[in-house]
Amino acid sequence: MPRNPTAAANESAVMRAETRRRWSLALPALTVITLCSILPLGVMVAYSFMEAGQYGNVQWGFSLEGWRAVFLDRDFFDDSYIPATAHLTILARSILLALATTALTFVFGIPTAWFIATRPPATRAYWMFLITVPFWTNLLVRTIAIQEVIRADGTLNRLLLATGLIDEPLQMMFTNGAVLVGMTYVYLPLMVLPVYAAIEKFDFRLAEAAYDLHASRLYCLRRVVLPLMWPGIVAGSILVFIPALGAYVTPRLMGGGRAMMWGNLIDLQFGQGRNWPLGAALSITLTLVVVGAMVWYARRAAKGAETNG
Amino acid sequence: MLDIRSLSKKFGSGDSAFQALKSIDITIEEGEFFTLLGPSGCGKTTLLRLIAGFEQPSGGQLVLDGKDIATTPPNHRPVNTVFQSYALFPHMTVAQNVAFGLEARGTNPAEVAPRVDEILGIVQMAHLRDRKSSQMSGGQQQRVALARALAPRPRILLLDEPLSALDLKLRKQMQFELKRLQRELGLTFIFVTHDQDEALTMSDRIAVMDGGTLQQVADPRTLYDHPANRFVAEFIGEANFLSGTVAGGKLSLIGQAPVPLPRGADASGPVTVMIRPEQVVIGAAGGDAITADGRIEALVFSGTDTHVTLRLQNGDTLSLRAPNNSHATTTFAEGEPLRVSLPIGALRLLPEDVADAA
Ligand SMILES: Nc1ncnc2c1ncn2[C@@H]1O[C@H](COP(=O)(O)OP(=O)(O)O)[C@@H](O)[C@H]1O
Ligand SMILES: [Mg+2]
Numbered sequence: 001m002p003r004n005p006t007a008a009a010n011e012s013a014v015m016r017a018e019t020r021r022r023w024s025l026a027l028p029a030l031t032v033i034t035l036c037s038i039l040p041l042g043v044m045v046a047y048s049f050m051e052a053g054q055y056g057n058v059q060w061g062f063s064l065e066g067w068r069a070v071f072l073d074r075d076f077f078d079d080s081y082i083p084a085t086a087h088l089t090i091l092a093r094s095i096l097l098a099l100a101t102t103a104l105t106f107v108f109g110i111p112t113a114w115f116i117a118t119r120p121p122a123t124r125a126y127w128m129f130l131i132t133v134p135f136w137t138n139l140l141v142r143t144i145a146i147q148e149v150i151r152a153d154g155t156l157n158r159l160l161l162a163t164g165l166i167d168e169p170l171q172m173m174f175t176n177g178a179v180l181v182g183m184t185y186v187y188l189p190l191m192v193l194p195v196y197a198a199i200e201k202f203d204f205r206l207a208e209a210a211y212d213l214h215a216s217r218l219y220c221l222r223r224v225v226l227p228l229m230w231p232g233i234v235a236g237s238i239l240v241f242i243p244a245l246g247a248y249v250t251p252r253l254m255g256g257g258r259a260m261m262w263g264n265l266i267d268l269q270f271g272q273g274r275n276w277p278l279g280a281a282l283s284i285t286l287t288l289v290v291v292g293a294m295v296w297y298a299r300r301a302a303k304g305a306e307t308n309g
Numbered sequence: 310m311l312d313i314r315s316l317s318k319k320f321g322s323g324d325s326a327f328q329a330l331k332s333i334d335i336t337i338e339e340g341e342f343f344t345l346l347g348p349s350g351c352g353k354t355t356l357l358r359l360i361a362g363f364e365q366p367s368g369g370q371l372v373l374d375g376k377d378i379a380t381t382p383p384n385h386r387p388v389n390t391v392f393q394s395y396a397l398f399p400h401m402t403v404a405q406n407v408a409f410g411l412e413a414r415g416t417n418p419a420e421v422a423p424r425v426d427e428i429l430g431i432v433q434m435a436h437l438r439d440r441k442s443s444q445m446s447g448g449q450q451q452r453v454a455l456a457r458a459l460a461p462r463p464r465i466l467l468l469d470e471p472l473s474a475l476d477l478k479l480r481k482q483m484q485f486e487l488k489r490l491q492r493e494l495g496l497t498f499i500f501v502t503h504d505q506d507e508a509l510t511m512s513d514r515i516a517v518m519d520g521g522t523l524q525q526v527a528d529p530r531t532l533y534d535h536p537a538n539r540f541v542a543e544f545i546g547e548a549n550f551l552s553g554t555v556a557g558g559k560l561s562l563i564g565q566a567p568v569p570l571p572r573g574a575d576a577s578g579p580v581t582v583m584i585r586p587e588q589v590v591i592g593a594a595g596g597d598a599i600t601a602d603g604r605i606e607a608l609v610f611s612g613t614d615t616h617v618t619l620r621l622q623n624g625d626t627l628s629l630r631a632p633n634n635s636h637a638t639t640t641f642a643e644g645e646p647l648r649v650s651l652p653i654g655a656l657r658l659l660p661e662d663v664a665d666a667a
Pocket of ligand 1: 320321327329347348349350351352353354355356
């Protein structure tokens with residue numbers, strides 16, 4: 001069908017106006033993103049390529065020293081470069097602890113979320129309140145509270161000693177385990193909330209239908225319940241994994257200097273280490289690891305959606 | 310085939326306990342289209358859920374093919390359900406939905422695909438087999454729900470108001486198709502509805518329920534012609550209820566001379582007599598009948614016939630039908646006198662309703 005040229009011109013004018021309107025609507029969001037996300041990130045990238053100042057801070061001048069120090073150490077005796085194994089160890093520990101935290105919050109979070117979502121609607125708000133209450137207190141206070149439980153003369157040890165199960169206090173503080181316990185406690189609500197939302201949205205008549213169609217409970221869980229709750233579980237896992245990977249306060253208090261995580265390493269460079277370019281490079285490295293993991297997951301999810309039809 | 314014996318169901322306990330079903334006895338035959346009919350809240354869904362296994366009975370037995378299945382979990386009962394909400398799995402395609410029951414039971418994978426194709430063909434949904442179930446109209450979802458429940462070859466198919474969400478035209482079409490399907494497959498259907506027309510047109514037998522009790526179980530014709538009580542008479546079709554008295558085997562009604570009781574009836578004292586509007590004869594009737602005069606109070610034209618409301622001389626009102634065919638001789642007008650006859654053979658004596666008497 002031949003199109004009327006003036007109508008086409010009008011149409012494109014309307015579309016241009018529409019585009020302008022959309023951009024102006026997006027402006028507040030763009031401003032926030034630029035100020036809070038792109039700008040600081042740019043500063044970090046810039047710092048990582050500068051020279052370290054004598055008393056902290058950075059000095060003008062391009063340098064790859066910061067990035068070099070992420071991966072390579074200068075040998076103490078002959079100035080040759082050797083791989084920075086300490087950093088690798090800390091990165092590996094961070095990833096493993098973050099994964100373990102995600103797994104543990106999953107193990108404890110799913111039944112918790114399930115329990116809350118299956119209460120009568122009137123009492124759900126009350127249970128949700130209990131879960132989120134720690135969130136309203138300072139992270140430091142929460143971490144010290146859990147420290148109180150597991151330190152050498154803490155509640156747990158005293159309890160175990162009193163019951164005669166152990167003869168001398170267990171050394172639980174300043175281990176990977178302590179960091180894990182602390183982080184699981186701190187991040188649990190981040191898993192519970194999205195999973196709870198997914199369970200609450202789930203139509204239990206579907207489970208009934210599956211049961212009616214000869215599915216065992218396990219089969220129903222695998223083919224109906226989990227696939228429909230998957231988005232909530234993924235959201236919870238991401239919400240826990242990312243901050244856990246960059247955690248700083250909890251590993252500092254629970255792990256001390258012995259179970260250091262990436263976040264503490266970064267902190268060290270900006271503090272005592274007085275090596276801001278290295279600190280900045282370490283931060284960017286962490287960001288890249290997270291972004292890499294997300295891209296990998298998104299690709300895999302897209303492929304999975306394709307094959308599942 | 311399915312024996313429901315003194316089945317009862319109580320929800321809750323103590324003061325908040327609610328008796329949803331009171332000692333239900335029904336025997337359902339193989340290959341039967343059996344309907345549970347009753348007003349909303351009478352316990353139809355509860356009874357269906359007991360048969361499916363989603364609820365445990367508080368008492369009684371549920372015997373299928375000679376085995377008590379009251380405590381068998383739903384996934385081990387050879388019974389499948391078409392849910393009122395359809396409850397299709399939204400993350401699966403039509404074909405995956407239909408295959409679910411077969412796969413869950415561990416059917417040989419080589420047999421699943423042919424069976425799915427066969428069933429989708431039967432419900433005429435083969436062309437949409439790869440569509441996501443969330444992207445379909447109500448009628449299409451209905452067919453998929455039906456296919457999914459049929460695929461595992463149940464001994465009994467349970468349908469809980471499956472047509473209530475469809476518009477009238479589609480509902481009529483699906484009623485017809487469901488009935489045809491049931492006949493062709495020779496499968497036992499237990500069908501729940503609160504729509505008496507639907508029940509009458511589709512069923513081999515109907516169980517009328519009210520307030521958790523069974524009122525009557527019969528084929529549609531018997532239910533209509535010989536309702537067991539006032540509730541059934543009123544719930545199915547329209548009915549005139551007249552108060553009369555029986556003395557010495559004779560019935561006095563609407564202020565007329567006593568007549569012999571209808572055949573098979575036996576009563577004495579005050580009785581409620583029921584007659585369907587279309588059984589009332591205009592003018593004098595041949596044979597045994599009670600004839601009375603009245604005045605026309607209202608006329609409502611309804612196409613095939615006109616609904617006439619008549620005030621009899623003794624004060625009773627009577628509803629009747631005047632056919633609108635071209636050889637109808639009488640013409641009617643409001644306020645005019647009219648003579649009618651009640652054939653004795655069309656009178657039904659109903660037991661006094663306990664609830665009404667209170
Ligand atoms: N799980 C339950 N707990 C308490 N009461 C229920 C439950 N299920 C149904 N009822 C009650 O039982 C009665 C019958 O319900 P139902 O079988 O759904 O009726 P119908 O399907 O005939 O409309 C209703 O009064 C309903 O409120
Ligand atoms: Mg119902």
